[in-house]
Amino acid sequence: MSLPTKTRQWILASHPTGLPTYGTRTDTFALETHDLPALSANQILVQTLYLSNDPAQRGWISPPSQIDPKRLYVPPVQLGHAMRARGLGRVLASQNGNFAAGDLVQATLNWVEYAVLDAGDPAAGVRKASELPGGLSVTHYLGALGGTGLTAWYGLVEVVGCRSGERVVVSGAAGATGSMVVQIAKGVVGASYVVGIAGSEEKCRWVESLGADKCLNYKSATFEADLKEACGDGVDVYFDNVGGQILDHMLANMKQHGRIAACGAITSYNGEAVLPMKNYFDVVSMRLQIKGFIVLDFMAKAAETVGKLVGAVQEGKIRVGEENETVVQTAFEEIPGTWLRLFEGGNQGKLVTKL
């Protein structure tokens, strides 16, 4: 088999202010073909097999006027550069002693067909992806047994120190991170009561099948009252994947000294209206703690924690399977379209692009 000498790639063509677009006059992304460089020492040539789709990617492409680059936890994507994304790929050729042709790797591959990576570059984050037990698809390294599972674990266990017997609420509970929070809370931490919040009755029933005592549909007309009833005298921990109005409601449903893991605020990624926080004074009167965190801060021990997650799966404490991911077979030309599904709220579990 001859090695490829060119690669197609989706580059950032313009900074979106609202929802990104492509294939129109106001394109965010553009498809280009570039020559691949010859491999230097320590480099590997990788073919992209799967791409991870993450809301955080939206933050990397906002107009410079809307972001303060030094406040982003990873640098923004520059105009003309390939759109950044984690992925899984197959090594086609290697000038690095740690990798051989045929190896499966996780890396920051970006939206490209083929990537030449310096295997020691931290920004590339190349790690071997060994086969998973029980016939689990390796795509779970991009989700439940990768970034999203680790986000759930660190947020719940380390950031807010959730303990056995505590009462927990999780928003975005049918999402990639939220569905793992629900399971880690019930199956690993031993929370006594876990309430999920999701965007449809169908998602809610799925979250309950994962072990949540209850899951509430935030689109229901009675949501605010349902949440108050479900929280009773208040909960100890709120794992917040969404920010905005649901966070505001939750401020009024925490116990004294309750802890909130601030993991995401997807409702403001695309410049939508920002709603007032009516219950903010509860932070003071109820002595609440809101703690923001980024999974990247914990990556030094990621391999160890992935081992714990895989162990919990083997012991039946966490269920990982097809229901934890939506793998979308995608033509290279359609990569942005699959990614945009993130913002339609219709996915169950981790959204993975399969090339």
Added chain:
Amino acid sequence: MSLPTKTRQWILASHPTGLPTYGTRTDTFALETHDLPALSANQILVQTLYLSNDPAQRGWISPPSQIDPKRLYVPPVQLGHAMRARGLGRVLASQNGNFAAGDLVQATLNWVEYAVLDAGDPAAGVRKASELPGGLSVTHYLGALGGTGLTAWYGLVEVVGCRSGERVVVSGAAGATGSMVVQIAKGVVGASYVVGIAGSEEKCRWVESLGADKCLNYKSATFEADLKEACGDGVDVYFDNVGGQILDHMLANMKQHGRIAACGAITSYNGEAVLPMKNYFDVVSMRLQIKGFIVLDFMAKAAETVGKLVGAVQEGKIRVGEENETVVQTAFEEIPGTWLRLFEGGNQGKLVTKL
């Protein structure tokens, strides 16, 4: 001298929805005269000399529909009951071995001329008020060397663990609590840089005279830019006395892992418009911590900390004086009027009512 047998008292007559009123058709408070009971065992009869005025009092009188009583850190004031307030008084008669006629005491005296108190009742919180060194007025027990000084100390030192060399911003910096935060940060903790935020140029110059490196007027048209410039690459600690829009601005001016002590949110006490929090995502991306606290949680060691505050005053590390309080000589009929000055934003330091 014959002992009084009756007392006038201001009672809560109706729950205000906006700013409280009195002496109009929509009265919040009403003046009544009640008989005083004879002293039982352990009780003392106290004449009110000074009353403490605190924004938190507003929260105790909101309509039941607007508050969730179990979420208040002290119970609401009931209709027909005397308005609750801390104060300083003189013991006129005692059936309690720990107090004698003539003693000066701190207690929850309420808006009354004379109070019969059970000296052992935690709700009354009766403590002897010994003379202060250096000719300092005992009224400072209601402010700089009492609740507000303790609030400043615990928020800064215990809640967010401010350390020597850190950069600190304080809002409400000309207020009773804020002016102590500025001084404790610079004089006791050893912060390298302290920026105050206050509501007039005059207040700002006073805050700078207390040791702040800079004080910014939030009413200035250039405030947002001034704050950004003053914060440079971000600050470690924000002591938040106000919530609302200034908190929102500060979210964008914190260092990674910055800590915010959430002490107050005066802008929403009177039902004013709640503004959106545009920079909330910085809580996640900058891994910020927002920690609400209530000084009452720390009262077990209050006497010890008051001793440290008095010591810092004696060593010249903290300056306490007339500038830390506004003592308003007030006819009993005008107690609500003096209290309402809290919400006009015109006071410097602790607002004390002198009867």
